[in-house]
Amino acid sequence: MVLPHSMPLVPLPVSVIVGDGRMPLSQTARIVGDSAVAAHLIVAIARRSGIRLAHSSDATGEILLRIDAEAAAPEGYTLTVADSVEIVGGDEAGLFYGVQTLLQLLREDDDGWAFLRAEITDAPRFARRGVMLDVTRHFFSVDEVKKFIDSTSALKFNHLHLHLSDDQGWRIHIDSWPKLTELASSTASLGAPGGFYSKDDYREIVAYAAEHHMLVIPEIDLPGHTHAIGVAYPELVEDPVMNDSLLAESERLGQPLPVAGEPYLGWGVGHSSVRIHEERTYDFVRDVVRELAELTPGPYIHIGGDESLGTPQADFDLFVERATAIVVDEGKIPLAWHEVGAAKDIAEGTVGQYWGKTTPEGTHAAEAAHFVERGGSLIMSAADVAYLDMKYTADYPLGLTWAAIIDVRAAYEWEPTEVLDVPDTAILGVEAPLWSETTRTIDEVERLVFPRAAAQAEVAWSPRTAPERAWESFRVRLGSMAPLWKAEHVDFHPADEIPWSTR
Numbered sequence: 103m104v105l106p107h108s109m110p111l112v113p114l115p116v117s118v119i120v121g122d123g124r125m126p127l128s129q130t131a132r133i134v135g136d137s138a139v140a141a142h143l144i145v146a147i148a149r150r151s152g153i154r155l156a157h158s159s160d161a162t163g164e165i166l167l168r169i170d171a172e173a174a175a176p177e178g179y180t181l182t183v184a185d186s187v188e189i190v191g192g193d194e195a196g197l198f199y200g201v202q203t204l205l206q207l208l209r210e211d212d213d214g215w216a217f218l219r220a221e222i223t224d225a226p227r228f229a230r231r232g233v234m235l236d237v238t239r240h241f242f243s244v245d246e247v248k249k250f251i252d253s254t255s256a257l258k259f260n261h262l263h264l265h266l267s268d269d270q271g272w273r274i275h276i277d278s279w280p281k282l283t284e285l286a287s288s289t290a291s292l293g294a295p296g297g298f299y300s301k302d303d304y305r306e307i308v309a310y311a312a313e314h315h316m317l318v319i320p321e322i323d324l325p326g327h328t329h330a331i332g333v334a335y336p337e338l339v340e341d342p343v344m345n346d347s348l349l350a351e352s353e354r355l356g357q358p359l360p361v362a363g364e365p366y367l368g369w370g371v372g373h374s375s376v377r378i379h380e381e382r383t384y385d386f387v388r389d390v391v392r393e394l395a396e397l398t399p400g401p402y403i404h405i406g407g408d409e410s411l412g413t414p415q416a417d418f419d420l421f422v423e424r425a426t427a428i429v430v431d432e433g434k435i436p437l438a439w440h441e442v443g444a445a446k447d448i449a450e451g452t453v454g455q456y457w458g459k460t461t462p463e464g465t466h467a468a469e470a471a472h473f474v475e476r477g478g479s480l481i482m483s484a485a486d487v488a489y490l491d492m493k494y495t496a497d498y499p500l501g502l503t504w505a506a507i508i509d510v511r512a513a514y515e516w517e518p519t520e521v522l523d524v525p526d527t528a529i530l531g532v533e534a535p536l537w538s539e540t541t542r543t544i545d546e547v548e549r550l551v552f553p554r555a556a557a558q559a560e561v562a563w564s565p566r567t568a569p570e571r572a573w574e575s576f577r578v579r580l581g582s583m584a585p586l587w588k589a590e591h592v593d594f595h596p597a598d599e600i601p602w603s604t605r
């Protein structure tokens with residue numbers, strides 16, 4: 103009998119027929135086909151096994167890679183491992199994902215390296231499978247972001263949301279407002295060094311992401327989370343407005359309070375707002391959105407909209423209505439955190455990002471639903487399951503706890519279409535955010551992201567009703583990712599819940 107979790111694959115493919123035994127990886131095997139994906143496969147196999155395969159110079163070889171739009175859905179693929187390997191992608195992305203699956207089938211046993219035999223047909227459930235990296239609370243270099251792209255694209259994530267501005271710093275150069283990076287980028291949380299991306303740096307990230315079939319979504323958080331803008335351009339930002347939770351948390355954590363015009367080193371939220379009744383503010387928003395749109399091949403610009411706690415509701419509504427319209431004017435689709443759905447006249451088609459809990463509280467569900475009423479759709483980032491910055495256990499050294507303590511099982515066991523009362527078709531997919539208040543290095547980021555991002559990858563990719571789309575199967579399959587992560591130097595949290603395998 104074939105055990106349900108007998109193939110070490112995450113996310114679970116649509117259909118897997120387990121084959122008989124293994125196909126040894128021979129030093130002389132040659133790869134035929136599309137060169138970008140082939141080059142990627144050669145490097146990845148070499149890093150895992152030390153065996154460096156060659157690219158075939160003619161049409162013959164043992165590992166065949168090709169694209170056939172008739173043979174598989176967009177982003178889908180078929181993969182056969184028998185006496186040779188064949189991967190047929192429905193498109194480039196599909197071929198890339200087929201290669202990721204093949205790398206999971208590559209295993210070392212007592213007889214050496216081999217591919218497990220299988221016949222797989224696969225395609226994603228949701229078109230949008232995202233991760234977010236907060237580069238404001240702590241800054242991560244271009245190379246670190248590339249490493250993050252490597253490790254998340256291997257799980258078939260196809261969007262990278264970069265949170266580029268917040269109270270603690272502005273991280274992308276804007277030609278028309280140069281003081282943003284000159285004066286407001288050099289610090290981060292708790293005195294950590296800051297940093298920013300030049301436009302060339304940013305283009306390099308976008309291009310690298312594209313090679314890994316990820317679209318970059320830039321976020322400029324507005325109208326709140328804007329203290330840093332005021333460090334560069336004081337005329338654009340109101341004086342800080344304290345709230346009780348900011349005061350209490352700053353006291354508890356021994357963090358400084360925000361002071362107008364000075365870099366903010368704490369991580370309290372809700373104290374800042376741009377000046378909503380100044381026309382200059384909208385010149386600023388338009389310039390920033392225009393320059394970001396020029397750098398962004400993907401359709402979305404994210405304008406934030408969360409936690410504007412000191413902003414009167416009428417002002418907030420006015421601002422987000424104007425800001426979403428500006429994004430549309432500049433040729434992009436606005437994306438915003440769910441609070442923006444409180445405003446009646448947000449631009450039609452604005453996409454909302456829901457970050458409330460799996461049981462919605464207060465006005466969150468109604469705000470999210472309003473995006474759908476305006477012809478938009480939703481991305482699900484339910485904070486009590488999908489937030490990668492929550493602690494695994496109460497005593498875990500990294501992370502926060504405000505939304506929940508999220509062990510791997512909790513991260514896995516949720517259903518994105520069952521949180522809100524909207525049609526299933528309104529849900530574009532899932533995004534797992536990593537907020538970086540507590541993560542000073544990319545290794546620390548990885549320890550929060552892995553393995554829980556793999557849970558979100560499966561929620562977003564795999565068919566909802568497959569028998570193996572269940573915790574008991576997942577935990578065993580997840581355990582088999584350890585040797586792949588080790589080979590790629592991905593730092594992961596070896597959670598007790600998972601039977602980690604060594605090869």
Ligand code: TNX
Nearest residue numbers: 371408409439457491502537
């Ligand atoms: C809430 S989620 C925030 C962020 C924090 C995060 C920490 C959201 C849209 N806003 O400003 O970094 O909590 O978990």
